[in-house]
Structure formats: structure tokens, C-alpha cells
Amino acid sequence: MKKALVFLIVLSFVFCSIGSVSFAAEKLMVYTSMKESLIGKLRDAFVKKYPGIAFDYYSAGAGKLMAKIAAERQSGRMTVDVLWHSEVPDFYQLKGEGFFEKYVSPESKHIKSTVKDPDGYFTPARLGTLGIVYNTKKVTVPPKTWQDLLDARFKGGYGIANPALSGTAFMSIAMQANSLGWDYFQKLRANGARIGQGSGQVVDDTASGDLKAALGVDYIVIDKMQKGANIGFVYPKEMLVIPSPVAIIKGTPNLGAAKKFIDFLLSKEGQTIIAASGTLPIRSDVPVLKKYGLPTPDEAVKRAMKLDYLKTMKDKAAIIKKFDAVMKVK
Amino acid sequence: MLGRYIKSVGIAELLLALSVLILVVVVAVPVLLIVWTALFVDGQLNIKDIVMVLSEPDTYEALKNSLVIAGGVTFLSTIIGVFFAWLVSRTDLPFKNTMKLLFLIPFMLPSFIGALAWKMLLSPRSGYVNKFLMNTFGLEDSPFDIYGLIGIIAVETMYLFPFVFIQVSGALERMDPTLEESARISGAGLLTITRKITLPLMLPSIVAGALLVALYSLAHFGVPAILGTEVGIYNIPTKIYERIYQSAGSFDAIRTGTILSSILVISAGLILYAQSFILKAGRFQVIAGKSMRPTLLKLRGLKMPLLVLSILYIAITVILPTVTIFMVGSLKTYGLEFNLENMTLDNLTYILFDWKMTKDAIWNSFYLSLAAAFVTMLVGTLISYVIVKMKVRGKFILEFLGVLPFSLPGTVIALGVILMWSGKFGINLYNTAWIIFVAYVARYMAFSLKSNSAALEQVHDSLEEAARACGATHWQALKDIVIPLIKPGMVAAFFLIFLPALRELTTSVLLYGPTTRTIGVAIYTLNEDGETVYAAALASIALVIIVVGQLVIKRITRSNVEGV
Numbered sequence: 013m014k015k016a017l018v019f020l021i022v023l024s025f026v027f028c029s030i031g032s033v034s035f036a037a038e039k040l041m042v043y044t045s046m047k048e049s050l051i052g053k054l055r056d057a058f059v060k061k062y063p064g065i066a067f068d069y070y071s072a073g074a075g076k077l078m079a080k081i082a083a084e085r086q087s088g089r090m091t092v093d094v095l096w097h098s099e100v101p102d103f104y105q106l107k108g109e110g111f112f113e114k115y116v117s118p119e120s121k122h123i124k125s126t127v128k129d130p131d132g133y134f135t136p137a138r139l140g141t142l143g144i145v146y147n148t149k150k151v152t153v154p155p156k157t158w159q160d161l162l163d164a165r166f167k168g169g170y171g172i173a174n175p176a177l178s179g180t181a182f183m184s185i186a187m188q189a190n191s192l193g194w195d196y197f198q199k200l201r202a203n204g205a206r207i208g209q210g211s212g213q214v215v216d217d218t219a220s221g222d223l224k225a226a227l228g229v230d231y232i233v234i235d236k237m238q239k240g241a242n243i244g245f246v247y248p249k250e251m252l253v254i255p256s257p258v259a260i261i262k263g264t265p266n267l268g269a270a271k272k273f274i275d276f277l278l279s280k281e282g283q284t285i286i287a288a289s290g291t292l293p294i295r296s297d298v299p300v301l302k303k304y305g306l307p308t309p310d311e312a313v314k315r316a317m318k319l320d321y322l323k324t325m326k327d328k329a330a331i332i333k334k335f336d337a338v339m340k341v342k
Numbered sequence: 343m344l345g346r347y348i349k350s351v352g353i354a355e356l357l358l359a360l361s362v363l364i365l366v367v368v369v370a371v372p373v374l375l376i377v378w379t380a381l382f383v384d385g386q387l388n389i390k391d392i393v394m395v396l397s398e399p400d401t402y403e404a405l406k407n408s409l410v411i412a413g414g415v416t417f418l419s420t421i422i423g424v425f426f427a428w429l430v431s432r433t434d435l436p437f438k439n440t441m442k443l444l445f446l447i448p449f450m451l452p453s454f455i456g457a458l459a460w461k462m463l464l465s466p467r468s469g470y471v472n473k474f475l476m477n478t479f480g481l482e483d484s485p486f487d488i489y490g491l492i493g494i495i496a497v498e499t500m501y502l503f504p505f506v507f508i509q510v511s512g513a514l515e516r517m518d519p520t521l522e523e524s525a526r527i528s529g530a531g532l533l534t535i536t537r538k539i540t541l542p543l544m545l546p547s548i549v550a551g552a553l554l555v556a557l558y559s560l561a562h563f564g565v566p567a568i569l570g571t572e573v574g575i576y577n578i579p580t581k582i583y584e585r586i587y588q589s590a591g592s593f594d595a596i597r598t599g600t601i602l603s604s605i606l607v608i609s610a611g612l613i614l615y616a617q618s619f620i621l622k623a624g625r626f627q628v629i630a631g632k633s634m635r636p637t638l639l640k641l642r643g644l645k646m647p648l649l650v651l652s653i654l655y656i657a658i659t660v661i662l663p664t665v666t667i668f669m670v671g672s673l674k675t676y677g678l679e680f681n682l683e684n685m686t687l688d689n690l691t692y693i694l695f696d697w698k699m700t701k702d703a704i705w706n707s708f709y710l711s712l713a714a715a716f717v718t719m720l721v722g723t724l725i726s727y728v729i730v731k732m733k734v735r736g737k738f739i740l741e742f743l744g745v746l747p748f749s750l751p752g753t754v755i756a757l758g759v760i761l762m763w764s765g766k767f768g769i770n771l772y773n774t775a776w777i778i779f780v781a782y783v784a785r786y787m788a789f790s791l792k793s794n795s796a797a798l799e800q801v802h803d804s805l806e807e808a809a810r811a812c813g814a815t816h817w818q819a820l821k822d823i824v825i826p827l828i829k830p831g832m833v834a835a836f837f838l839i840f841l842p843a844l845r846e847l848t849t850s851v852l853l854y855g856p857t858t859r860t861i862g863v864a865i866y867t868l869n870e871d872g873e874t875v876y877a878a879a880l881a882s883i884a885l886v887i888i889v890v891g892q893l894v895i896k897r898i899t900r901s902n903v904e905g906v
Contacts, residue, residue, distance in 0.1 A: 041856060047871065048697060055698075070856030071699070072867065079587045080856075087764040087772040091856055147677075169467075177587075209572060212872025219677035220468035220874070232872070239675035240684070340574060 040269040042069040043077045045097035045179055046138075046256070047212060049235040050289045057285055058276050065269045073210050074099040074179025093266045094273055096258040098140050099179030100127055101325035103257045107133040113260040115271055119278035122295045124309045126316050127255040136255035137277045139292035139309055142184050143247040145218050145228030155225065157248045158192060161200060168204030169224030171214045172339075175332050178211040180229050183254045185335050186324050187317040191250060197338045207339050219243050227252075234290030234304050245304060253316035255294070361724035365743050368784045372758025373607070373746065379761060380600040395601045404581035405605060407491065407570075408560055411577055412609075414495035415502060415559040420552045422499065423506025424544075426655075429648060431514040433639045436649055442511065444656045449504040450888055451660065452845040454564025454862065455881045457497050458869060459663030461568055462670055462878075464488035468677065470666070489573040498565050500659040502558060506551030513547035519637060532639075545620070553617045560613075561606050561751025563848035564862070568869065578602045579753040579848060586852065596757065603754040610749035664885060671879035689879035700880055702857060703864035704887075710775060710860065711843035714782035719836045721783070722790025723828070727820075729791075730798040731806070747788045752848030755784050759853065773855030781849045786839040793838055797831020798824070837895045844891065845884060861887075 044051055051069050059067050070077070074097040084090050095106075106112055107129065116132040125136040144155050150169070155161055161170050173181035188196060197205075206223070208214040214226035215233055219241040233245045258277060260270045276282045283293035287300050292309050300306045307315065324331070381387060395401055429435050430442045448456075463471045464486045472484040487493070521543065525535045563579040571580055582602055585595040641648060669680055671689055678684040693700040729740055747755070759781040764772040771777040801824055809819035825832075847862030854863045861884050868877035 043856070048699070048873070052697070068698070068857060071871075073871075076587055083764075084773065087770055089765065089770050089772050091773050210871050213870060214872065216676045216872035216874045217468070219675060220465075221473075221677060222465055222468035236675050241675040241677055243677075 038065045038266060038269040040065055040067050040093050040266050040273055041091050042067070042094045042096060042273065043081065043092045044069055044071055044095075045074045045077060045099075047071060047232060047235075050231055050286065050291065053285050053289060054277070054282065057281065058273060061276065062269075062272060065272070067269075067273075073177040074102065074182070075177045078102055090261065090263075092261055093264040093270050094258060094260055096137060096256060096277075097179050098254050098256040099182055100255060100257060100321050101328055102179070103129075103134045103259060104321055104325045106259070107131070111262055113262045113264065113267065113270075115260050115274060117271070117275050117278050119275055122297065123278070124296055124313060125255045125294050126253055126313055127257065127321060129257070134257040134259035135274065135278065136294050137258040137274070137282075138256045138286050139294055139312055140180055140254040140256050141230045141247065141292055141306070141312060142180060142227055142252040142254065143230065143233070143245050144225055145215055145233045145243050145245050146225035147218050147221050147223070148242045148244050150221055150224045151244075154244055154246050155248075156246065158188070158196070158250070161205070161225065162203050164203075166203060166205075166224055168206075170200065170203070170205040171208040171217060171223040171226040172205065173208050173211040173214045173227065175335055177209065180211050180254055181227065182328070182332065183319075184227055184252045186327075186331055187252055187254075187319050189331065189335075190319055191317045194334065194338065197335065201339050205339070207336075215243070230292070230304075230306065231290035234301065237304065238290075247305065247307070249315065250317050251307070251312055251315040253292075253312045361721045362728070362740065364721050364783075365725055365740070365787070368780060369747050369750075369787060370743055372755065372762045372784065373750065375761040376600045376603050376607075376754060376758050379597055380604045383597075391597075392601055395598050396605075400576075401581065401598070401602060404576045404578050404602070407566075407575060408577040408579075408606075409609070410491060411494055411498065411562075411566065412556050412560040414491070415498045416552050416556040418495065418499040419503040419555045420506050420548060423503040423551060424510050424548060426503075426652065427507050427511035427514060429652065431511045433641050433648075434645070435641065435652070436645065441649075441652055444660075445507055445652075446504055447656070447660050448501045449508075450892055451501055451664070452564070452847070452862070452884065452888070453498060453501040453562070454568060454847055454866065455667060455845075455884065456501050456659075456663050457494075457565040457568040458865070458877060458881060459666045460488050460493070460497050462666050462874075463662070464493070489569055490575060491570075493569045494566050494575070497569065498559050498562060502555045505554040505558070506548065509547040509551035509554075510544055513544055517543060522637070549617055549620050553613060556613050557610055557749060557751075560609055561753055561848070563753065563851060564866070567866065578606055579751065582753055582757070583851060596760065599753075599757050600761075603751070603757050606751045606754055607749070610751065614749055667878050667885065668882045670875060671882040673875050673878075676874040689875055690883070693876060693879050693883065697876075699859060700864055700868075700876070703859045703861050703880070704883070706775060706778075706858055707844050707846075707861040710778055710782060711840050711846075714779055714786060714843050715836045715840035718783050718786050718790045718839050719794075719832055722787060722835055723794045723825075723832055725787075726791050726794035726798050727824070730795050731803065731824075744788070744791045747784055747786075750785070752785055752846075753852065755781050756849045756852035759784065759849075773858070775858045778850050778853050778858060778860065781853055782839075782843050782846070785846075785849055786843060789838045789842075790835040793831050793835035794828065797828035797834075801827045833898065837891075837898075841888065841891050841895070845888060 042051070048071060051071055055067055055069060059065070070080070072080070077095070077097055078099075081092055081095070084092065112133040114132050117135060120135050123136060125139060127136055129135070144161070146154060151165070155166070172185070175182035175185050208217060208223070208226065211229050212232055214223060215228050215236060217223045218226045218228070219236055228245060233243065237243060237245065258274055260267065260274065264270055278294070280295065280298060283295050283298045287293040287298050290301050290304060290306070292300055292306060292312055294309060296309055300308055380392065383391060396405070426445055430438050430445065435441065461469075463469050466472060466484045466487045466489070469484065469486065469488065472486055475481060475485050488497070522535055522539050525539050530538070561579055563583065566575070566577045567580045567583070570576060571584070576584065582599040585598050670676065672685045672687060673680070674684050674686050695701070725740060725744060729744060759777055763777050763780060764770055771780065805823050805827070806819045809823045810816070814822065845862055846860060847866055850860040850863050851866060854860065859867070861880065865877050865880050865884065868880060
């Protein structure tokens with residue numbers, strides 16, 4: 013008994029110290045805003061292909077990832093090797109700060125996207141789309157346009173994820189403010205729209221009926237639909253298309269593994285996994301999940317709301333503040 | 343001979359110095375760093391900034407909410423705790439002993455898991471209870487809304503009232519019945535006796551319990567994070583969390599955090615001071631050594647209604663949320679109806695075997711708690727020994743340092759640990775499990791000190807003196823006399839730390855890195871990410887671990903007590 017306890021304690025100390033240091037030949041730590049249902053499948057396929065690489069990821073909202081990275085930069089102890097999320101302006105920002113390693117993947121010539129970095133510091137690896145997810149029990153006539161959400165039938169029941177936490181929410185707000193104007197949000201607020209938590213939670217809140225409808229990220233919604241949730245999903249004509257760039261952190265000791273991961277992500281194999289989990293690939297030679305109404309990458313790029321990313325980068329804090337001011341008025 | 347003497351004294355003294363050093367490094371310096379960071383900018387006293395931070399509506403609001411929550415929870419917990427304690431100790435309520443055990447169960451449930459369950463039950467449109475009531479009575483609006491201050495206070499009270507219950511029921515049972523009897527003989531009625539004798543006598547225990555509740559709720563993260571942030575209600579810990587995460591970890595946010603933390607520390611200090619003040623006002627020898635049972639009040643016609651009330655209370659606060667967690671944890675996806683077709687065990691197997699994040703979390707929590715409990719137990723024993731047994735000068739500093747972590751909120755400890763261990767002083771533990779380990783040692787030191795001091799105080803000095811007189815060295819006396827005698831206290835300390843650490847959230851949520859999530863953090867982030875069914879599934883695993891852990895403790899501590 014005593015010996016067993018001492019053994020356990022010694023063991024726990026050993027694990028305490030190797031908790032952060034792994035013995036595999038090559039390591040790779042990806043910080044991503046992709047949820048488990050997407051990054052988990054990519055991990056499985058990648059590890060199968062490269063069993064020598066100890067692959068790990070940290071999945072959290074873009075806001076949290078950036079906070080973690082900032083804290084790591086301050087403490088000088090970097091854990092992240094590859095960054096992959098949907099808040100495009102952050103990538104322009106970090107590129108400007110010289111935080112990324114330049115890498116142009118041989119696969120990148122196939123890419124279809126609204127964003128492309130001519131200097132090759134980051135590469136879009138997925139085209140995220142956002143539509144309106146609605147609870148099929150509470151909403152009998154699906155909304156068709158963004159304006160439909162101003163109807164009385166959505167009163168007090170429309171939710172948008174918190175842009176401070178979620179990159180896709182921030183990008184959507186920036187795009188909608190740009191195309192539909194801030195008074196669109198004022199009208200939404202007048203109709204009782206709410207700020208939720210992360211991009212996953214607003215979908216779950218819609219599935220449970222806490223919200224009637226929400227701004228939903230494609231693969232999160234489709235994952236829940238596949239599991240049988242009572243939700244429907246529609247894209248208004250002007251689409252929210254948000255590329256999720258991936259980039260390598262400058263000075264990473266795992267450069268080789270990082271490049272392999274990006275190549276894999278952009279390859280037909282990687283993109284097929286991405287498409288199968290219900291989001292848009294960045295290659296036109298990969299079929300999309302038609303069943304849930306997803307458009308092809310070409311069509312999505314055509315229908316996408318426009319945005320000046322460099323300007324958005326500068327206005328980021330102001331946009332979040334303005335959104336808070338509009339939505340949080342009691 | 344001489345060499346051995348020096349060597350053996352050397353070990354005792356060395357361990358002593360080491361434990362003092364640990365206390366200073368782990369507890370004192372981080373706290374000083376917080377105060378220093380709050381007060382000084384670039385080495386200069388800066389009051390202007392402090393006033394500015396505090397006059398921001400956001401921070402001011404958070405401070406106010408923290409106080410309102412602590413006040414409400416303390417008030418309600420005291421009333422409920424005293425009432426049920428009285429019911430099981432001083433009346434002829436049926437099944438008293440069973441009921442007494444049942445009232446301790448809420449203590450075992452992590453309150454943030456409770457909050458998660460209540461969110462599922464009472465959130466305005468989708469809460470199961472709300473939906474049920476709306477369908478049954480054809481209501482337009484939901485009757486309950488768990489989000490907000492009232493919901494937070496209610497849920498925290500449910501899981502914190504045992505602090506008062508334990509203290510008061512213990513004191514009521516040990517009370518000298520002659521005091522009440524003499525009052526009765528002198529012709530006082532029940533009300534007068536209660537008001538003039540029983541309540542004043544119980545005051546120290548009531549205050550002690552209420553104080554624990556106040557300290558705990560003042561700085562509690564989990565429940566306000568789950569039931570408050572969604573509707574824009576923050577208390578100090580959730581505000582600090584939000585600031586640090588939204589500001590991309592900039593130093594400004596950490597500084598705001600330190601200012602808010604300092605206020606928490608001051609409030610905690612005031613609570614402790616108020617307690618000693620109230621207790622000084624009336625000090626009685628309440629507990630007699632005679633084994634006399636106080637007379638029991640006959641409930642007569644109220645017997646059954648009060649029993650039903652107690653059982654209902656347990657059913658609503660313990661069974662209903664637990665069942666909800668298990669049921670939701672086995673749903674295919676959140677929002678489906680509860681029927682067999684929609685239920686699955688896939689979530690559980692996925693979380694236990696397939697998902698690296700949750701597997702890591704369970705494993706991290708396990709070894710971190712084990713290591714922290716073991717180290718804290720040993721260090722706590724040594725420090726308690728110095729405090730209780732040794733006659734050294736400057737002991738009061740140790741005593742003060744020993745009480746300090748007791749009043750330190752988890753958020754404050756986390757911030758202090760960040761300031762101390764992220765490279766500024768040569769050691770960088772950021773993003774590793776070690777930083778959580780250090781924080782746990784600081785956070786749970788008070789538990790260890792309390793348990794060990796209590797055990798040590800029961801060992802009379804004469805035993806050790808006798809050993810020394812017979813020629814044993816200090817170290818030998820310690821090893822052969824003192825330690826065997828206080829072993830039950832040490833074991834108790836170990837488990838008093840191990841179990842709470844296993845479900846810890848407040849501290850680790852500010853310290854976790856990509857691979858070092860704890861069970862608490864994993865449940866919290868799963869909920870935040872909208873993976874409600876996985877959050878519930880992991881919460882049910884946590885509940886099973888906690889219950890099994892409690893049973894194991896019971897067995898071990900019992901066999902240990904018998905062994906001595």
C-alpha cells in the first residue's frame with residue numbers, strides 16, 4: 013500500500029515534468045479554432061500518414077488562441093508551431109510583426125479563395141461559411157434573407173457569437189457591417205437579438221431551443237444535424253465566406269513537420285476530409301457536401317460579401333467596441 | 343557519535359528551513375508580487391491608475407456583483423444550514439442519521455457541475471423544467487430564468503450551505519444541555535431559550551460556517567462563469583478571466599487583475615477581522631465534557647411535513663441535477679428529447695478513449711492532485727510542527743503565512759503564480775503542468791496546516807520530551823513518536839487536498855496550457871464551446887470519480903483510525 017502510493021507519486025512527478033516535453037523525434041503543436049469534429053479527423057489521418065510526428069493541437073476560439081500566443085510571446089516560452097484560425101486580420105497583423113515563417117506549399121497553386129497572401133506567409137486552408145441555423149421546432153418558415161431576421165417571428169431569439177471570442181463571428185460582423193450597414197445591427201438589437209458565447213454554443217443553444225436562430229458556422233451546424241439535432245441551415249444570397257489561413261510560426265524547431273502538415277492540409281486528401289466534415293474546401297477538385305446545401309467553392313467566392321482585410325485589421329478593436337455598444341444596450 | 347548527532351539534527355533543521363522556504367516562495371512572494379504590481383508602476387507608487395481601474399463601470403460592477411453574491415449566498419446558506427442542523431440534531435425527526443449524511447452530499451458535488459445542470463433545467467426557453475411547465479400549463483413565457491444574480495446565488499447556496507450545517511450540527515450535539523435545562527427550570531419558554539441561550543451559544547459555530555461560505559463565494563469562478571457571463575453579469579474572478587483572455591494577455595490586463603485581486607484579499611481580510619470581532623464579543627465555554635445528550639424537541643404533527651421537506655430539498659438540489667447531467671451526457675446531441683432512441687453511450691466511450699483532450703484532462707487532474715496533495719501534506723506537517731510545537735522566535739510570521747492562503751481566493755493565487763513563474767525570476771513554468779502544481783500547493787496549504795495542526799495539538803509535549811530525555815534525537819523523536827501519532831491527521835490532509843484538487847476550476851482556468859487542461863477546465867471549455875453533451879458526459883465521469891474517491895477515503899481513514 014505504502015509502496016504503491018510512493019510509486020504513484022513518483023510516477024506523477026515524472027508525468028508532471030514530461031507533460032510538456034515529449035520524446036518523439038518530431039513534434040508539432042497546432043493552435044486552431046477548428047473544433048474537434050474537424051481537427052480530430054485531420055489529426056487521425058495525418059498521424060496515420062506520418063507516425064513519426066507527435067502531433068498535438070489546442071482547439072479554442074480565435075480570441076483565446078491569440079491571447080495564449082501573446083502570453084507565450086511575453087513569457088518567451090513558445091509552444092505553438094502552426095496557427096490556423098479564421099480571423100484573417102490577425103494573420104495580416106502577425107505577418108506585419110514578422111511572426112510568421114514564409115512557406116509556399118507546392119499544393120497552393122490549386123487554391124480558390126477570397127484571400128491570398130502574395131508574399132506566402134500564410135495560406136488559406138479552408139473556406140468557412142456562415143449561414144442562418146434555426147430551430148425547426150420553433151421556426152416553421154425558414155428565413156431566406158438577412159432581413160428576415162428582423163421579423164417579429166425572431167423577436168428575442170436570434171443570437172450571434174461573441175466577436176471577442178470567436179473569429180468567424182468577428183469576421184461576419186465586419187462583413188455585415190460593411191455590406192448591410194451598422195443600422196442592420198441596430199434593428200437586430202431592437203428585435204431582441206443577443207450576443208452568445210463561442211461559435212459552438214450559439215448552435216447548441218439553437219438546437220436546444222434557447223435561441224430560435226443564430227449565425228452558424230457550416231461544419232459545426234452540419235455535425236449537429238448529422239447527429240439528429242432539430243435544426244435547419246440556410247444561406248442567404250449574400251454569403252459570409254471566411255477563409256481560414258494557416259501559417260508557420262517563425263523560429264519553430266519543428267519546421268519540417270510544420271511544412272508537412274500544411275502540405276497535407278492543402279492536399280486533395282486533407283481537403284477531402286475538410287469537405288466531408290461540412291465546410292468548404294479551397295480546391296475545386298474536391299466535392300462538397302451537397303446534401304446540406306453547401307455551394308461549391310467557386311460559387312461561394314462569387315457570392316461572398318466583400319471586405320477590406322487590411323482596413324479591418326486596423327479597425328478591429330473599434331469594430332468590437334461598436335458592436336458591443338450596439339448590442340449591449342439594456 | 344557527534345557526527346551522527348549533527349547529521350540527524352541537520353536533517354530536521356534542513357527540512358524545517360526547506361518548508362519555511364517553500365511557504366515563502368509558494369505563498370508569500372506571489373501575494374507580495376500582486377500587491378506590488380497593483381501599487382507600483384515602473385517602481386513608482388501609482389494610485390491614480392488604481393482609482394481609474396476601480397472607477398471603470400465594468401470593474402466597479404464586478405466588485406459590486408461579487409459582494410452581492412457573497413452577501414446573498416452567505417445569508418441564505420446560514421439560514422438553511424442552521425435550520426437543517428437544528429432539525430437533525432435537536433428534534434425527533436425520523437431517519438435523522440441518514441438525513442445527516444444526505445445533507446453532506448451537496449458538499450461533494452462541484453458547484454460548477456451543479457450550475458451546468460441547472461442551466462440545462464432552468465434556462466429560459468430550453469430548460470427542461472421550464473419546457474415542462476410551459477407545455478403543461480400552456481404558458482407563454484418561461485416561469486424561471488436561471489441566468490443572473492438570483493440564479494447564481496441560489497445555485498451557490500445549494501452547494502455551500504453544508505459549511506454552516508457541519509459546524510452548527512456538530513456544536514449543537516456537543517452543547518451542554520444543562521444550560522438550556524436550567525433556563526427551562528427557571529420558567530423560560532422555548533422561544534426565550536432559543537433566543538437567549540441556544541442561539542448565542544451557537545453563534546461562534548454559525549459565524550465560523552458563514553465565514554467559510556463568504557470567503558468561498560466572494561471569489562468563486564465556476565457558477566458565475568456559467569450562469570452570469572452569458573447575460574453580461576461578471577464578478578471579480580470572471581472579470582479577471584475575461585480581461586486576461588480578451589486583452590491577449592497584455593500586462594495591462596494582468597495589472598487590472600492584480601488590482602481587483604488586491605480588493606479580494608482586502609475583503610477577505612475584513613471578513614476574517616469581522617469574525618474575530620464578533621466572536622470576541624461573547625465567548626462561552628459551551629461544550630461540556632459530560633456525555634449528555636441535549637433534550638430533543640418533539641415535532642409532533644410537523645414530523646412528516648418536515649421530513650418530506652428535507653427529502654424534497656435533497657431530491658431537488660442533489661438528485662435532480664445529477665440525473666440531468668447523466669441524462670444529457672448520454673444524448674446524441676443537445677436539444678433532443680429524452681427517449682431511448684436518442685440515448686447513446688458513445689459520448690462516454692469517446693471521451694474516455696478517443697478524444698485526446700478529455701483523456702489528457704482526466705490524467706492531468708489525477709497526477710496533479712496526487713502530487714500536490716502529497717507535497718502539501720508533507721510541507722504542511724512540518725510547518726504545523728513549527729507553529730504548534732516549537733518555541734522559536736518569529737513564529738508569528740509563520741502563523742500569519744499559514745493563515746494567509748486560507749483567505750486567498752484561487753484567482754489571486756493563479757495571478758500570483760503567473761507573475762512569479764513566467765520567467766521574470768529565472769524560472770519559466772508557463773504552459774507546463776508545474777505551474778498548476780505550484781498553484782495547487784499554495785491553494786491547499788491551508789487545508790494541510792489546519793488538519794495537521796489539529797492533530798499535532800492533541801499530541802502532548804510530554805511524549806516528545808520523554809523521548810528526548812531518554813536520549814532520542816530531535817529527528818528520532820519526530821519519526822518514532824510524533825509522526826505515528828499524527829498519521830491520521832496527515833492522511834486526512836492528503837485527501838482533503840486530493841479530492842478538491844481533482845475537480846479544481848478557479849485556479850487552473852487561468853493557468854492551463856494546450857496540453858495541461860484539468861477536468862474542471864475541460865468541462866468548462868466544452869460547455870463554452872457548445873459541446874454541451876460532451877461537457878455533461880465528462881461531468882458525469884467526474885461525479886463518478888468523486889463519489890468513488892469519497893468512499894475510498896472513508897475506508898482508508900477508518901482503517902487508519904483503528905490502526906492507531
